[in-house]
Amino acid sequence: WARVRDYRLGQIERLSNVRMYLESEMDAGQIQEFGADAVALATGALWRNDGVGRSIRFPVPGCEALTPDDIMDGKRPHQPGSAVTVYDDDHYYMASVIAEQLASEGYRVQLATPGMCVASWTEYTLEQRHIEKRLLNVGVEILTRHELSAVEAGALRLANTLTGDTREHEGSVVSVTARLPRDELYDALKGKIPVRRIGDCFGPSIIAAAVYEGHRYAREFDAEIYPDEVPFNRTRYELQH
Structure with missing residues (x-):
């Protein structure tokens, strides 16, 4: 990019x-x-830190997570070696990039997503398989079909999107969900x-x-805009027989 x-x-x-x-x-x-x-x-735009994304419409209780903006600005979750969950409700490349970077710095990284696979949108760009393989090679644990339900001090709760069962996971959260202008x-x-x-x-x-x-x-810029008109030309075909 x-x-x-x-x-x-x-x-x-x-x-x-x-x-x-x-x-x-x-x-x-x-x-x-x-x-x-x-x-x-x-x-x-800036990434949200409250867990709101495609699957979650309201802020997750207790969630004031780090975001990709924070990571790129040099902020980090606790000390290297600690557990970190990268929560991906964006489904593109950003969460996997963040997860790989943190894993390379010595964090114990888990990537959780409500999707059926990591970075599901990249299936359209033929990258998904390569992304998932690379994450596994650097030691990132992958957890699909799970939704962030709560964040507490030093822990978070993830809910299985099929069964509704929730489980507590140790560590901090990096939220990769949606952005605000x-x-x-x-x-x-x-x-x-x-x-x-x-x-x-x-x-x-x-x-x-x-x-x-x-x-x-x-x-x-210099054109007169008519907001109620179709902003492109249409080609109409007539079939005669």
Whole structure:
């Protein structure tokens, strides 16, 4: 995914009419002072820490877990050698990446998911078998068809999605479930200047969707949009005999 980012930056750098300010975080006041005629906010999204995801609609009691954002920022669950459950209700690649990283650092890692297999969405990209094999090779224990039901001090409870039976597991939790848009800037600017949310700031999705959203914003920038019309051309065929 870093290649996608690097490629986009490389293409933008070639444009003489585009200026980039990297690593320049701005607040609402600074954006207004900038004086732009229009603002697009692509501020991304953050992973939830309360267990809410595809299967669980309400926060899990006691759950204030670490998230992928925390792990990538350098935070860790207790000491290496301790037990960690990576709870995956995202079903893509992120949970397996986090589990493999923690296992390489010496943690005793268990990956639990409500799905029938690890990273089930990657079956569509022909990666699932390779991901599961790699996790087993680095010592990650895999527990499918289990849902996070509660988190306590130094322990968590997982429920079998078929039987409903719950069992306590020692250790801490890393929650890989759903993401929430970082839309605080949008709320602060809405109604004050022309502003639009795009990408994960509008609706968290995969990187391909974020690229599409940016391209769509540029295409529609000077166009008159009719929200009630179909935004694409339809080809109609008539069969005669």
